[in-house]
Amino acid sequence: MIGEIASSSVPWLTIAIFTPIIFGLIILLVGRDDQPNVARWLGVIGATLGLLATIPLYTGFDTSTADMQFVHKAEWIAVFAANYHVGVDGISLWYVLLTALITLIVVIAGWGSITYKVAQYKAAFLILSGLMIGVFSALDGLLFYVFFEATLIPMYLIIGIWGGPNRVYAAVKFFLYTLLGSLLLLVAFLYLWATTGSWAILDWHQAPLTYDVQVLIFLAFLASFAVKVPMFPVHTWLPDAHPEAPTGGSVILAPIMLKLGAYGFLRFSLPITPDASVGLADLMIVLSLIAIIYIGFVALVQKDMKKLVAYSSISHMGFVTLGFFIFNIEGLKGGLVQMVSHGFVSGALFLCIGVLYDRMHTHKIADFGGVVNQMPKFVTFFVLFSMANAGLPGTSGFVGEFMVILGAIHFNFWIGVLTATALILAASYSLWMVKRVAYGKVANERVAKLKDLDAREFLVLSILAIGILYMGIFPKPFTDVMNASVHVLLEHIATGKL
Amino acid sequence: MMESQFNFALVLPEIILLVAAMAILIIDAFSNDPKRTLTYTLSNATLAVVFVVSLWQWVGGVSGTGFYSMVVVDSFSHFVKLVSYLAVFATMVYSREYIQTRDMLRGGEFYVLVLLALLGQMVMISAGNMLTIYLGLELMSLAIYALVAMRRDHEQSTEAAMKYFVLGSLASGFLLYGMSMVYGATGSLDLAVIGSTVQSGDMQMALVFGLVFIVAGLAFKLGVVPFHMWVPDVYTGAPTAVTLVLAAAPKLAAFAIVMRLLVTGLGELTISWQPMLIILAVLSMAIGNLTALMQTNMKRMLAYSSISHMGFVLLALASGSTDGNMFVNAGAYGSALFYMVSYVLTTLASFGVVMVMSRQGFECENLEDFKGLNKLNPTLAGVMLLVMFSLAGIPPLIGFYAKLMVLQAVIQTGMVWLAVVAVMFSLIGAFYYLRVVKLVYFDQPAPDRVVDRVPTVPASLLAVNVGLILLLGLVPAGLMNISVNTILSSF
Numbered sequence: 009m010i011g012e013i014a015s016s017s018v019p020w021l022t023i024a025i026f027t028p029i030i031f032g033l034i035i036l037l038v039g040r041d042d043q044p045n046v047a048r049w050l051g052v053i054g055a056t057l058g059l060l061a062t063i064p065l066y067t068g069f070d071t072s073t074a075d076m077q078f079v080h081k082a083e084w085i086a087v088f089a090a091n092y093h094v095g096v097d098g099i100s101l102w103y104v105l106l107t108a109l110i111t112l113i114v115v116i117a118g119w120g121s122i123t124y125k126v127a128q129y130k131a132a133f134l135i136l137s138g139l140m141i142g143v144f145s146a147l148d149g150l151l152f153y154v155f156f157e158a159t160l161i162p163m164y165l166i167i168g169i170w171g172g173p174n175r176v177y178a179a180v181k182f183f184l185y186t187l188l189g190s191l192l193l194l195v196a197f198l199y200l201w202a203t204t205g206s207w208a209i210l211d212w213h214q215a216p217l218t219y220d221v222q223v224l225i226f227l228a229f230l231a232s233f234a235v236k237v238p239m240f241p242v243h244t245w246l247p248d249a250h251p252e253a254p255t256g257g258s259v260i261l262a263p264i265m266l267k268l269g270a271y272g273f274l275r276f277s278l279p280i281t282p283d284a285s286v287g288l289a290d291l292m293i294v295l296s297l298i299a300i301i302y303i304g305f306v307a308l309v310q311k312d313m314k315k316l317v318a319y320s321s322i323s324h325m326g327f328v329t330l331g332f333f334i335f336n337i338e339g340l341k342g343g344l345v346q347m348v349s350h351g352f353v354s355g356a357l358f359l360c361i362g363v364l365y366d367r368m369h370t371h372k373i374a375d376f377g378g379v380v381n382q383m384p385k386f387v388t389f390f391v392l393f394s395m396a397n398a399g400l401p402g403t404s405g406f407v408g409e410f411m412v413i414l415g416a417i418h419f420n421f422w423i424g425v426l427t428a429t430a431l432i433l434a435a436s437y438s439l440w441m442v443k444r445v446a447y448g449k450v451a452n453e454r455v456a457k458l459k460d461l462d463a464r465e466f467l468v469l470s471i472l473a474i475g476i477l478y479m480g481i482f483p484k485p486f487t488d489v490m491n492a493s494v495h496v497l498l499e500h501i502a503t504g505k506l
Numbered sequence: 507m508m509e510s511q512f513n514f515a516l517v518l519p520e521i522i523l524l525v526a527a528m529a530i531l532i533i534d535a536f537s538n539d540p541k542r543t544l545t546y547t548l549s550n551a552t553l554a555v556v557f558v559v560s561l562w563q564w565v566g567g568v569s570g571t572g573f574y575s576m577v578v579v580d581s582f583s584h585f586v587k588l589v590s591y592l593a594v595f596a597t598m599v600y601s602r603e604y605i606q607t608r609d610m611l612r613g614g615e616f617y618v619l620v621l622l623a624l625l626g627q628m629v630m631i632s633a634g635n636m637l638t639i640y641l642g643l644e645l646m647s648l649a650i651y652a653l654v655a656m657r658r659d660h661e662q663s664t665e666a667a668m669k670y671f672v673l674g675s676l677a678s679g680f681l682l683y684g685m686s687m688v689y690g691a692t693g694s695l696d697l698a699v700i701g702s703t704v705q706s707g708d709m710q711m712a713l714v715f716g717l718v719f720i721v722a723g724l725a726f727k728l729g730v731v732p733f734h735m736w737v738p739d740v741y742t743g744a745p746t747a748v749t750l751v752l753a754a755a756p757k758l759a760a761f762a763i764v765m766r767l768l769v770t771g772l773g774e775l776t777i778s779w780q781p782m783l784i785i786l787a788v789l790s791m792a793i794g795n796l797t798a799l800m801q802t803n804m805k806r807m808l809a810y811s812s813i814s815h816m817g818f819v820l821l822a823l824a825s826g827s828t829d830g831n832m833f834v835n836a837g838a839y840g841s842a843l844f845y846m847v848s849y850v851l852t853t854l855a856s857f858g859v860v861m862v863m864s865r866q867g868f869e870c871e872n873l874e875d876f877k878g879l880n881k882l883n884p885t886l887a888g889v890m891l892l893v894m895f896s897l898a899g900i901p902p903l904i905g906f907y908a909k910l911m912v913l914q915a916v917i918q919t920g921m922v923w924l925a926v927v928a929v930m931f932s933l934i935g936a937f938y939y940l941r942v943v944k945l946v947y948f949d950q951p952a953p954d955r956v957v958d959r960v961p962t963v964p965a966s967l968l969a970v971n972v973g974l975i976l977l978l979g980l981v982p983a984g985l986m987n988i989s990v991n992t993i994l995s996s997f
Contacts, residue, residue: 036888085983087990088914125880150910154901161895164940168948169880176948180940187900187936191929194910198917198925 010210010496011075012095012147019080020068021094021145024061024108028054029138032131039127048119051130055112058137062108069101071488074496076147076210084151090207093148098493099274099344102486103144106351107264109471111137117359117468118256121366122170129170133256136162140264144271149197149207152275156268157190163257163265171252178245178252185245189232196228200280213279216505222284229277236269239329240299243322250318251371255362258314262321262358263351270328270347274497278332282501285333292333297426299326304433308440313361313371316441317354320397323430324350330427331412334419335501340494341487342411348486349396349404349479356393356472360386363465364445367458373444377451382458387446389461389469394442396476398435404479405434513572516579518563519556519587520628526552527621534614541606545614549598549621557591560584571634575696578634582765582996585988586631586758586843593755593850594624599967600858601747607866608745610656620751623649627759636685636695636771639763643681643727646759647674650752654744666743673726673736681723687716688771697771704774717775720767721782727760730816731789738797741809746864746871749805750857753812754850761846764823765839769997776828783824784924790817791931798938804860805871807938811897812853814935819845821928822912825919832994837918839997840990841911847985848896848908848978855893855971859886862960862968876942878951885965886957887946889972896975898939899932903979911986 031054039047065078076095084092096104114133122129139162142155160183168179201207204215217225235242246266250258278285285292300323307319324346331343361371363386368375380387396403399410409431417424450456461469479486514521530552534545564584571578598620605611626646633639651674655667689695691712692703704713722733729737741749768779794814801807822842827834863870863886870876880887896905909932916925960968978985 083983084981085986087983087986125884128880128884154906157901157906161891161900164943165891165947168944176944179948180937180944183940184933184937188933191933192926195913195917195922195925195929198910198914199922201914202918 010097010213011073012079012210013070013073013075013077014079018064019078020061020064021078021096021104022080024058024065024104025094025138025142025145027061027138028058028111028134028141030054031057032134032138035127035131035134039131041125041127044123044126047127047130051115051134052112054134055108055115055137058134059108059112062105062141065096065101066105069096069489071098072492074098074492079147084148088150088201088207089205090150091148092151093208094142094145094151095147096145098490099497100144100271101489102344102348103264103267103271104141106267106348107137107140107144110259110263110351110355113355113359113468113471114256114259116464117259117362118254119464121255121362125169129166129256132162132166133260136166136260140268143268147209149201149209149212151207152209153190153194153197156193159265159268160186163261166257166260167249167253170254171257173252174248175252178248181245182249185235185242189235189242192228193232196225199225209275212276213500215280217281219283219287219506222281222505223287226277226281226284226288229272229281233269233272233277234295236272237266237325237329238269238322239295239326240303240322243299243303246322247315247318251312251314255358255365258358259355259362262318262354266321266325267347267351270325270332270343273329273332279497279500283504283506285501286335286504289333289335292329293423296326296330296333297423299323300330300427300430301433304430304437307437308433310437311373313364313373313441313445314358316373316437317357317361317397320434320437321350321354323434324354327409327412327427327430331415334415334423335498336415336418337494337498338411338418339415340498341490342408342415344408344490344494345404345479345483345486346408346412349408349476352472352475352479353393353396353403353405356389356469356476357397359468359472360390360393363461368454373441375451376445376455377448378446379455379458380446381450382456383460385461385466389473390446391442392473393476394438396480398438399431402477402480404476404483406480407483511572511574513570516568516570516572517577517632519559520625520632522559523552523556523621523625523628526555527618527625530614530621531618534618537614540611542611542614542617545617546598546602549617550595552621553591553595557588560587560591564588571698575634575698576638577632578766579632580996581992583632583762585992586762587628589847589850590624590627590631590755590758593758593854594620594751596854596858596967596971597747597750597754600854600861600964601750602964603961604747604861604864605745608657610745610747616653616656616747619649619653623653623751624755627755630759631762633763633766634697636689636697636767639766640678640682640685642759643678643763646756647678650748650756653748653751654740656748657745660745662743663745666740669736669743670740677723677726677733680719680726684716684719684721684723687712687719691716697766700771701773704772713775714778717772717779718782720772721779721786724760724764724767725786728757728764728816728819729813730786730820731793731813734790734793734813737813738806738809741812742803742806742871746805746857746861746869750854750861753808753857754853757816758846758850761819761842765997768823769826769835769839773830776826776830780824780826780828783820787817787820787824788924788927790814790820791928795931795935799934801938802873803871804873804876804942807873808853808856811935811938812849814931815845815849815897818909818912818928819849821924822915825915825921827919834918835997836990836994838915840986840993841908841915843993844911844986844989845908847989848904851971851975851978852893852896852905855889855968855975856897858964858968858971859890859893862886862964863957865958873942873945874952875955876945877949878955879946879957881951882955882957883960886960889968890946891943892972892975894939894942896979898936900936901979902976904975904982906979907982907986
């Protein structure tokens, strides 16, 4: 049974959720098209304050308990017994921090590259950021759903307004795919509410459910979370959305939005339907393996950098779901670490692609070649991030994948072997991309005229590089936070509900 | 005995409105003002007065029956009337410019007819007898027929008026026929008496026959499949101002008579009418949403969307308890009421935008006309965004909670499959709302397209309207409470 520790006198979590949202609204109100810098500065201030508000969450976090911490609860909809109820535990804390950090990076990185409707752009990101922190910290099912669904609106606009040529198709596909899953999730939530009389997610964890009901609820959850992760075979929206999204959109989409789905498995599927999760684990493992291996091969043949990283994201998220459904401590923790790491790495790679896109207005691999001659600093970062994507020891990518593979071998030797092949695939597509883009002969005149990173880009990439190396060399602070919660979750699954 | 039956205090708002409407008609006859500012002001003042009176009655707990239970006044009637006043007020404010530029103000009849239609709605809302229902219905309908036909030199409007009149009369005939059957079976027109006479599961031929006709008549008035044919044609053909008159407040009145007839009168037959409503609901959601996908005209699209929304309302009405459990009923019918209120609120804003964007000689009603609105007028674009996402049922907007309440009512009766069907059709529905957002935000405006500055008054009201859509989405508890409690205390 997971308890709750109320927030200290200051409701930091609520502040972290609403600071960006309020700044987003302010930007919408005061932002004018002829004064884009006002919106830019307000964006940076809002994102910085949002990030600062999350720091007390980390410093004040008690790693010895699996209880929900910094809980803030207030009555919201009495007729429904739904409350404004937020809190973090070892599973969600890192994603709250990651979201706040990535938002700041996006706001800084997109400083000058967006010139159309700057205020709306910045506002969309800040509101989206607050909503996503809300998703990770909601302890009330209805509140979770409201945050979860509301993220669709800003993301739809971000892809559709500031995206590439095929943006409308991508935006609508993104929206409808996600909505399809979410609506089934809503039905499952309402069913849980009708049977338990409570919207509290922690009460749902304890709700007695028969196996058949669990299976149905699990499938409804799966419909929603699998689309978000995305898992094979409902992954097809992601490679369409990424190339069309602006750089900032991609950087939010891959590192944070995909985590909403994986987080949903941990917060809902595993604890609410533990027996169905165990019963249907084979299905999940097979889907994860297909994602890891098949999608890895698909990534290999991509001609577009963004598509390549998008497919590689699906493949890496396969590790995460695999780790969750082999039900051992290495797998689960590995999956969680992999999520954080993938947040850094994919964000960094999309930023790198964005740096090139700002200069060349293309992300086709064939348009590049020999970039290293003009942009040595950039290529240093690019190689580092690609190595991390391939899971090189010493980078964050290694830690999570290694733990998952270890867990998989414990679970079943052959699954472990299959999983490990992904490391080879990841190395192939990442390094081959680097080779074609950064090295070789200078491809054309435009490449020959490229300018290296400016101070702002350097700063942004450095932050992510430090995060990736730190996590790769010394992952203990990351795993320490997760320990208690992961243990309790595994015990809960092992006990089951039947 | 006689005196206590003629309780004029109960119908005070109706009396005030009737007298005021007559007075305004006469005053208007002496007016030469092409803008009819006086008529407009007086009409709004009347609304303000009846609003205050109804509110005061509601807060003061005025309730009871009068005129030999011809009239029922309860918190349900107060609440629905209050919302209707607001809807009519918003309609008049949004349409002021529009009707001026379309030669619909040769006389001030527009305002008087709108007030008379409102009076009809109030009679319907407070009806305690089948005759009163019919009286209110006809008063409302006749006023609206005239309104639809107001642009007499406009081909499409005239056609729409004709269609509306013929089909509307047919529907009234259905309803009347059904009522006569029920009268034959029970020997009374008084809904309360009928309610106590009819026994649970009573399957007398006449009664079931009557029920079927009543449901068909009501379905006509709500505009649900398969009695929906008039909706798209009338919505499109009528001048937009009139479309709003008939799309917003009358739905509330129709909902009220559904409650009076089916719940108060034929509540014991719930088990018989529930399956009918479920069929109508599923068909409406299916046909409404699928057909809306193919529309290129905004008004027509909103018409089909209204059909699908009414399907959702029927779904809520069909999830009451069959053995008269008050709390289950309050949950189900309360969710229907909440849905209606939220639908009216959103409809007002959506047609409001259509209207303020129309100019002299230019009807802004094709979807194409909304292209690139974000470039031309970001505020109107924002309004459209919130309205469309609310209609699609995306949180944190009021439309989401409306769907949520209905779905929870459906699930509590154990019909999970029905909830799944409903959400799947919502998904289809989301597509055409998204398409509007796409036009507004993602597309480029036509090169010569300009959007005039919206006058201050309708612009502020639009802001309040859309502010409510958002605010009631963030804190819906109050409205939910009211919806459930008025049903609980009135039925």
